[in-house]
Amino acid sequence: MDDQLxxxxxxxxxxxxxxxxxxxxxxLHVLDPDGGSHIGHIIHGExxxxxxxxxxTNYAKKLIEEKVYLKKDFIVNYVGEGPKGKKxxxxxxxxxxxxxxxxxxxxxNFDADAYRKVAKNLLNLANLSWDIAYIDKQTEQEQSVEKLTENIHNIIYTQVDKDILESGAQLSPEQKKLVISKLKEHGVFDIKGTVMDVAKIMGMSESSVYRYLRIVSLNENNNN
Incomplete structure (x- = not known):
């Protein structure tokens, strides 16, 4: 994407x-010439x-890999999932x-919770409890197709306990390989500069991160 765009x-x-x-x-996700990507601009990321x-996100990567953009200019009104299961x-x-x-x-991504609350309050004023129950049921049954909360820390913490990392304890080679594999799966290394961030969080050198990344990539190629 050029500067003007x-x-x-x-x-x-x-x-x-x-x-x-x-x-x-x-x-705004910007696709890089080398095949990676980065968030160029974000508003209300909280x-x-x-x-x-x-x-x-994995859903966005899927849209790109399946070349959906060749047939459509946009995809609208699907369900994304944020922190603590928020829809x-x-x-x-x-x-x-x-x-x-x-x-x-x-x-x-639109947070409709405030509007659902207003709708439920209006229905409550009219004593339409069945309609309120219907809104709650429909909201609970909505299936998300995209996880919005994936970041480096959260992905790492799914593999290694946060307290262990923050204590400075040395991770085993197998733990390191599992973490690097999971980060690669989520496309973390497609973002420029993340090797340095991963190395800092995990208490590793950047060269070690690259070494484990090569091991993971080699294993994936052998399995394919």
């Missing part, structure tokens, strides 16, 4: 961020707990250049 979408995000308010999260260092109404627009090549993704 990036500034264009950044301005659009800032504009609609002011209009829509704090219930809307805007995320809704999903993400930052500029967060990776592309969002999510949409993604494919950003393309004049040749139709994918340059990035503009994702919008």
């Amino acid at each position: 990036f500034r264009h979408y950044k301005n659009i995000m800032n504009y609609f961020g002011e209009i829509c308010g704090s219930n809307y999260e805007f995320v 809704l999903s707990g993400r930052s500029l260092n967060s990776p592309l 969002f109404r999510s949409s993604t627009m494919f950003i393309k250049d004049h040749k139709g090549q994918l340059q990035g993704l503009l994702c919008i």
Whole structure:
């Protein structure tokens, strides 16, 4: 994505961020020429707990791998899942250049909880308890297709206890390999500069992270 296109979408995000308010999260994923990606701009990232260092979600990667952008310009109104199972109404627009090549993704996640609460209060005033129960049931049954909370720390903590890492204890080679494998699976290493972050969190050198990454990649190739 060139600078002009990036500034264009950044301005659009800032504009609609002011209009829509704090219930809307805007995320601009920029695809890099080397095949990686990074979040170029984010507004109200506190809704999903993400930052500029967060990776592309697995659902977004799936859309790219399946080349959905060749047939559609956007995907709207699917369910995203944030911290503590919080549900969002999510949409993604494919950003393309004049040749139709994918340059990035503009994702919008809407937190509708406040509106559900207003709707339930109005129904409660009319003593329509059955309708309130229906809203609650429908919300619970919504199946999310995208996890929005994936970040480096959370992914690592699924493999190694946080207290162990923060104590400075040395991880076994097998633990290190499992963590690196899981991070690779989530696309963390597609983001520039994350090797340094991973090394710092895990108490490893950057060269060690690269070494385990090569081992994981080699094992994947052998299994395929």
